[in-house]
Amino acid sequence: MEASRIKRVEEMEAILNRWNGLAEEGEKLLEAMEEAMPELERLVAYYSSPDWNKDYYASDAGEFPEDLPQGVLSQDAVFDLLTLLRGLVLMAQSMNLRIARIP
Incomplete structure (x- = not known):
């Protein structure tokens, strides 16, 4: 051989x-x-709700315990996550097109 x-x-x-x-x-x-996905939908709904605004300003005023993680109150955290997820979807779509072209 x-x-x-x-x-x-x-x-x-x-x-x-x-x-x-x-x-x-x-x-x-x-x-x-x-x-x-339902959790992500809840997160996005929260991020665009009056509750998020109230929590954001409460955090800014130091009303939450110092040891409480508050990354969700960042103005960009959820937006950045959604941008990353959309990028992953675009990558998957691009791969789908490449796979479809394989003879």
Whole structure:
């Protein structure tokens, strides 16, 4: 048997195994994100609500305990998260187009 053929099959087997692993990880991640979507919707609703404004100003006035994490009251945190998520969606759409073009 030609060494080059053996090497080719080994390389293709490694690629197949890598992509099977990536696909399994991606599927788990997407399922977890889908399951958590109601939480994201709640977060976005909170971020654009009067409650967020009240909490923001209360935080600014030092009304919350110092040891309370308040990253959600950052003016950019939720926006940055949504921007990141939209970027991931665009990456997935781009990959879908590339996969569709594979003969």
